[in-house]
């Protein structure tokens with residue numbers, strides 16, 4: 322519904338944060354290039370000119386702050402569905418928010434929120450998709466890739482952006498009306514994490530075990546070798 326376009330910006334998430342209080346639910350910020358793109362856990366995100374989709378969506382849902390993790394998952398399934406529509410390939414979600422194709426990352430999501438005890442002021446969903454990018458720094462080559470490098474087809478970024486946003490609008494409305502239950506089966510179907518032995522660095526500490534499912538809240542359920550089941554709300558997962 323609402324659309325703004327900046328050519329070069331430090332980070333669309335930073336810009337979103339500046340304007341978030343004064344714009345409506347569903348505002349989208351898209352940049353052609355970011356000079357200080359940010360990733361999760363304080364990492365930086367390479368956002369070269371003209372080859373990817375660097376965008377942030379400002380949402381103002383009437384949900385509890387602890388449910389914000391569901392919005393990241395909505396974004397993740399929307400990207401997977403859009404890649405399916407445009408490229409006809411199946412990508413997967415490394416819980417909670419990396420999009421993986423052929424074992425390498427094509428998209429990352431950085432969700433940031435401003436909230437009070439039981440109310441969200443706004444949530445910023447930052448989505449970075451490596452679309453037509455064809456060179457990555459040596460140290461990233463084993464881990465990061467682009468849709469072009471994996472599929473050999475270059476697409477109009479507008480087409481993929483529109484598909485991501487249309488899917489996000491659809492799943493966001495479905496989620497607000499029907500709850501996470503509606504989204505959960507898709508998150509499970511598209512997960513590359515479930516069924517694998519993993520190590521998670523979470524707030525609770527380091528946890529090793531088998532990822533068994535995603536629960537009704539969107540948390541990852543991990544079974545430790547002692548047979549204990551733990552629900553993890555957020556963390557950095559590595560597949561063993």
Ligand code: BTN
Pocket residue numbers: 331332333334335355357358359360361362364366368374375376377419428429430431447448449450
């Ligand atoms: C990650 O995988 O660590 C998350 C990467 C998120 C990158 C996107 S690009 C658009 C938005 N603006 C940013 O500075 N970061 C996100």
